Amino acid sequence: MKAPVSWIREYVDLPDDATTEDLTARLTALGLKLEAIEKPGDQITGPLVVGKVLTMEPEPQKNGKTINWCTVDVGAANGTGEPQGIVCGAHNFKPGDLVVVILPGGILPGNFEISARKTYGHLSAGMICSARELGLGEDHDGIIVLPADAGVPGDSAFPVLGLDDEVIEFEINPDRAYALSLRGVAREAALAYDAPYRDPAERSVPEPNGAGYPVEIDDPVGCPVFVARKVTGFDPAAPSPDWMVRRLTQAGMRPISLAVDVTNYVMLEIGRPIHGYDADKLSGPIRVRRAAAGERLTTLDGTDRVLSPEDLVVTDDSGIIGLGGVMGGETTEMSATTTAVLVEAAHWDATSMFRTGRRHRLTSEAGKRNERGVDPVVTQAAADRVVELLTTYGGGTADPGVTVVGIPPQQAPIEMAYDLPERVTGMPIDAATTVANLEAVGCELDKHDTTVVATPPPWRPDLNDPFDLVEEVARIVGYDQVPSVLPREAAGRGLTREQRLRRRVGRTLAGAGCVEVISFPFVGDAAFDALGLPADDVLRTTVRLANPLSSEEPSYTTTLLPGLLKAAARNIGRGASGVSLFETGTVAFPVDRGPAPIYGVDWRPTDAELAKLLEAIPEQPLHLAVVLSGERERAGWWGDGREAGWSDAIGIVRRLGTELGVDIEVVSAARAPWHPGRCARVLVDGAELGHAGELHPKVCQAFGLPPRSAAVEIDLDLLMRRARDVTPGPEFSTYPLAKEDVALVVDASVTTAAVESALREGAGDLLESIRLFDLFTGEQVGEGRKSLAFALRFRAADRTLTEEETAAARDAAVALAAERTGAVQR
Amino acid sequence: MSGPNTDYDPVEVTPLKPEEVEASRDAALAAIAAATDLAELKQARIDHTGDRSPLALANREIGALPPQARKEAGQRIGQARGAVNQALAARQAVLEAEHEERMLVEETVDVTLPTDRVPTGARHPLTTGAELIADIFVAMGWEVAEGPVIEAEWLNFDALNLGPDHPARxxxxxxxxxxxxxxxxxxTHTSPVQARTMLTRTPPIYVVCPGRVFRTDEYDATHSPVFHQVEGLAIDEGITMAHLKGxxxxxxxxxxxxxxxxxxxPSYFPFTEPSAEVDLVCFVCRGAGVLDGAPCRTCRGEGWIEWGGCGVVNPRVLAACGVDAERYTGFAFGxxxxxxxxxxxxxEDLRELFEGDIRFTTAFGSDL
Structure with missing residues (x-):
């Protein structure tokens, strides 16, 4: 909402020295937030004065142009009172005209300094200005010719041109629709300065009579009040007055024609949207009703619309002529030949307006006001003001008929305890302040002992319950008066276990050289295809969005990998030689347990109802994904670097398991998007945690990643659920360690895990640790065989082991490995 | 060794003659002093204190002396050996010190060589930022509440007094x-987590709800369809706007x-009444609006930065979430x-947060 300061001052007696900055600061504190202050003349430095052209002598020039050598009376503004000699290239004026002159020493927009200079054989002392030169528009066809009554020579031209009139742009909250008018803004300004206020809607209006245009309302809920007035003999060519054009322009509206401008002007002034019909195009009585399904209307914007039974329409004998309160129809539109105007000022149901606007994707200045709630009482005043302006400037006659159908809706009274504002805001607010402030915003009060019953003014449909009144009282007291007090200390229990574990997982991964990324969780078939997921892959069953950002990515993702792989490729593309990334984020899997119910809001749903609602929400486990791509360890003076590979990926899962005290089991698996021979399925207590390993070569190619890039994706929720809760104090022996190394030859298909677990079991309780330290294949061990070398470490809790004991344990380990896996000791 | 002979005059045993003992001692001391490194000193030790050294041999002769002569000879030999051992230890210390000094010099490396074998990891500033905020509130005794991002419409809107015709829907x-x-x-906000908390817990409630939220905004330097919010909710007896401000x-x-x-x-939000916008004193110009003579860039010269919204929880929200509005009041912010x-x-550009460029994220390290 844009409001010229001069227009605000028309309705409120602000102190003369109140600056625009002070005004906006006070209005912002009241809830009308300053967006911007426009100062049209702030790029001009005077002297910029009214001048009267005394003489003008056309002088043709060699270059084909004709200039005018003028003398201009600028009063005493030039210090001498003598006429000023000025060369002017424009021709749209004559001696006797009032013009705008900038004198030497002045500065025009663009830092254009004016000085007396010799040109075309004369000393030109100043310039006669065009609108464009003053930054007032694009008009450069000629200089500005002022109306004869604009002022006398030597007057400052700033007020004449409105250059000193600052315009305030406010951001209006949805509950303050009344401030979408000068009437409302001025009312707040009056409140801000406790200054006298004149309501522009307060005017004597003619009594309704039976002679007006016939109107019938079939739906008094949708349209409680309809006022119709008529102006005839109107001159469609009559221009809008300059002051109106200027104010409309300042308020951000485009001047069109007198009839249209007047309706817009009155809407800005009083806040009531007005519709004007070409009265000669109307046939028969106007009727307001809901549309029937399938009815159509071509609105003013030329769009043919299919109407809904919820839409309110205005009809005459010809059919539908307008979408009530939102937009008129083409058939009765005012035009350049309209001489009779039927003025409609109607009150519309805000909810219907909102729904119709949304349904038809129509936003208009009228719709914006109607859907937020307009004062229902000012319809007659607004219509009368339109009639006044049309007849004043368009030369028509006001038809004596005045149609008023319906009764404005009443505001319900609200009872509030006097001390509620204090109890809610923590500011010391006594009953007298409460009463005064409620009266200041226009409430009618009925005062009781401990409570006050307030009937809000008709322009405040947003005031509906006691807390609404508290806000009104508090904002006038001033939000800057709210004390700053900490609430009592809460007995919180700190972070939850899961929250602590999540931080630990993040720090572990960062410690492992991985950088966290956050990607958008949207996915589409292209990403699933790039991952090589089969058509029936469970990850392709997604929660789809009804209105995705992009039709290419219509779903909430089921895997974090696409976003992560793209981020990795982006880094590689930007020159990184290697990149290790991780992301933790929720993925979603649809559940088919019916829609989530919509309950009422007057009381809490029952536990059973709540359970039904929660059940309908998709599964959203927290996942962790890692991608390791390209150089994992750098080459340097210390030696070679190392590319990331499958073992790094599995290593990361194992590292997390160690960190969280979870035993991770690794088995081989074939699962897209991993390399089928280099993919590990990782489990905890037999439950699948996820997968890790090298990505399939085609996947690396599809995402533009270096070959052998590796990745992990696991269910972090599951891992955290299995995390060790309380770590039991470890017991360990300080007796000497006994070391035994064994090398076992097994079939190449036997897994290390199988051999290791047999050794571990066979070695018994004396085994402290076991670790594979070498893997060897080659001729010595035979084709299709491999040698696994394990370091076994033995220790007893209560004694030094003898060589015999150690050897026996080792032999038992080897024997079980041989039995289980066919291992042969080398 | 000579055989036991009680008639011998001790001076008759050549190795035990004072001049012999002194000569052996002096030879030893000379060799020790002449040793220039630990290896030479080791040789001197073997030569002059070893089993075959003159002093060791002389020492063995003591047993052959008649008892009356042993004491004197023993003292003589003992003094000589003591002097030698002392000299050895002293020389050892000197040579070791020299050796260590030389070794430390020889082992000097270029400590400016790079050390970055494994690249550095980092957590995302949005993660660590949310943790920083959580920690501030946890320190006040609050708890951190969370909820799903795909949410029931009723919890996201209705329960929060955003009726069926609210524009946000x-x-x-x-x-x-x-x-x-x-x-x-x-x-569209983390407020459904507040609703869930009120629905499942009994006041007093003091929770912050950080999390990811979604709106169908254009993606540009200052807007993103996916972004992150933190909201707070306090429900207790006697809660006022003053506690919100505090x-x-x-x-x-x-x-x-x-x-x-x-x-x-003053502002407007359906879930709070009264409602307010929160501005923050610009922490760069500290509210002056001017920095080094020019308008402050952070707050665009206003001295204040728009930070978020807040207010007193609307009693309608309390009703829908089963909180006794007669007994409790609350505040919320986001x-x-x-x-x-x-x-x-x-x-400068919000999109940097979501691009995943490691140069951006590693700049923040693992904490904020």
Whole structure:
């Protein structure tokens, strides 16, 4: 909402020295937030004065142009009172005209300094200005010719041109629709300065009579009040007055024609949207009703619309002529030949307006006001003001008929305890302040002992319950008066276990050289295809969005990998030689347990109802994904670097398991998007945690990643659920360690895990640790065989082991490995 | 060794003659002094204190002396050996010190060589930023509440007094899941977590709810369809706007430094009444609006930064969530984490947060 300061001052007696900055600061504190202050003349430095052209002598020039050598009376503004000699290239004026002159020493927009200079054989002392030169528009066809009554020579031209009139742009909250008018803004300004206020809607209006245009309302809920007035003999060519054009322009509206401008002007002034019909195009009585399904209307914007039974329409004998309160129809539109105007000022149901606007994707200045709630009482005043302006400037006659159908809706009274504002805001607010402030915003009060019953003014449909009144009282007291007090200390229990574990997982991964990324969780078939997921892959069953950002990515993702792989490729593309990334984020899997119910809001749903609602929400486990791509360890003076590979990926899962005290089991698996021979399925207590390993070569190619890039994706929720809760104090022996190394030859298909677990079991309780330290294949061990070398470490809790004991344990380990896996000791 | 002979005069045993003992001692001391490194000293030790050294041999002769002569000879030999051992130890210390000094010099490396074998990891500033905020509130005894991002429409809107005709519920603002009559949305704020908390817990409630939220905004330097919010909710007996102000002032000072407090401006949110916008004293110009003679860039010369929204929990919300509005009042607030980090760290483009460029993230390290 844009409001010229001069227009605000028309309705409120602000102190003369109140600056625009002070005004906006006070209005912002009241809830009308300053967006911007426009100062049209702030790029001009005077002297910029009214001048009267005394003489003008056309002088043709060699270059084909004709200039005018003028003398201009600028009063005493030039210090001498003598006429000023000025060369002017424009021709749209004559001696006797009032013009705008900038004198030497002045500065025009663009830092254009004016000085007396010799040109075309004369000393030109100043310039006669065009609108464009003053930054007032694009008009450069000629200089500005002022109306004869604009002022006398030597007057400052700033007020004449409105250059000193600052315009305030406010951001209006949805509950303050009344401030979408000068009437409302001025009312707040009056409140801000406790200054006298004149309501522009307060005017004597003619009594309704039976002679007006016939109107019938079939739906008094949708349209409680309809006022119709008529102006005839109107001159469609009559221009809008300059002051109106200027104010409309300042308020951000485009001047069109007198009839249209007047309706817009009155809407800005009083806040009531007005519709004007070409009265000669109307046939028969106007009727307001809901549309029937399938009815159509071509609105003013030329769009043919299919109407809904919820839409309110205005009809005459010809059919539908307008979408009530939102937009008129083409058939009765005012035009350049309209001489009779039927003025409609109607009150519309805000909810219907909102729904119709949304349904038809129509936003208009009228719709914006109607859907937020307009004062229902000012319809007659607004219509009368339109009639006044049309007849004043368009030369028509006001038809004596005045149609008023319906009764404005009443505001319900609200009872509030006097001390509620204090109890809610923590500011010391006594009953007298409460009463005064409620009266200041226009409430009618009925005062009781401990409570006050307030009937809000008709322009405040947003005031509906006691807390609404508290806000009104508090904002006038001033939000800057709210004390700053900490609430009592809460007995919180700190972070939850899961929250602590999540931080630990993040720090572990960062410690492992991985950088966290956050990607958008949207996915589409292209990403699933790039991952090589089969058509029936469970990850392709997604929660789809009804209105995705992009039709290419219509779903909430089921895997974090696409976003992560793209981020990795982006880094590689930007020159990184290697990149290790991780992301933790929720993925979603649809559940088919019916829609989530919509309950009422007057009381809490029952536990059973709540359970039904929660059940309908998709599964959203927290996942962790890692991608390791390209150089994992750098080459340097210390030696070679190392590319990331499958073992790094599995290593990361194992590292997390160690960190969280979870035993991770690794088995081989074939699962897209991993390399089928280099993919590990990782489990905890037999439950699948996820997968890790090298990505399939085609996947690396599809995402533009270096070959052998590796990745992990696991269910972090599951891992955290299995995390060790309380770590039991470890017991360990300080007796000497006994070391035994064994090398076992097994079939190449036997897994290390199988051999290791047999050794571990066979070695018994004396085994402290076991670790594979070498893997060897080659001729010595035979084709299709491999040698696994394990370091076994033995220790007893209560004694030094003898060589015999150690050897026996080792032999038992080897024997079980041989039995289980066919291992042969080398 | 000579055989026992009780008649011998001790001076008759040549190795035990004082001049012999002195000569052996002096030879030893000379050899020790002449040793220039630990190896030579080791040789001198073997030569002069070893089993075959003159002093060792002389020592063995003592047993052959008659008892009356042993004491004197023993003293003589003992003194000589003591002097030698002392000299050895002293020389050993000197040579070791020399050796160590030389070794330390020889082992000098170029410590400016790079050490970055494994690249550094980092956590995302949005993660660590949310943790920083959580920690500030946990220190006040609050708890951190969380909820799902795909949320029931009723929890995201109705329960929060955003009625069926609220503009935010249109397809222009909210992501809906298919089919739309499943009444599931991508949460547009973290407020449904507040609703869930009130629905399942009994006051007093003091929770912050950080998390990811969604709106169908264009993606540009200052807007993102996916962003992060933190909201707070306090429900207790006697809670007022003053407690809201106190909490936000404390939050601001903890996040941006002492003296950085907040200001309220009247505003409108369906879930709070009265409602306010929260502005933060610009922590760069400290409210002056001017820095080094030019308008402050962080607050664009206003001295204040728009931070978020807040207010007293609307009693309608309390009713829908089963909180006894006669007994309890509450306050709520919310702000963008992304935005907060943008001005805290002077970020120019919001999209940097979501690009995953490691150069951006590693700049923040693993904590904020």
């Amino acid at each position: 249109t397809m222009q603002d909210t992501f809906w899941t298919e089919p739309a009559d499943n009444h599931l949305v991508l949460r 909490t936000l002032d404390h939050f601001a000072a903890s996040m941006f430094g002492e003296g950085i407090n907040t200001r309220f401006r 702000m963008g984490i992304d935005r907060t980090l943008m001005f805290r760290h002077g970020l």
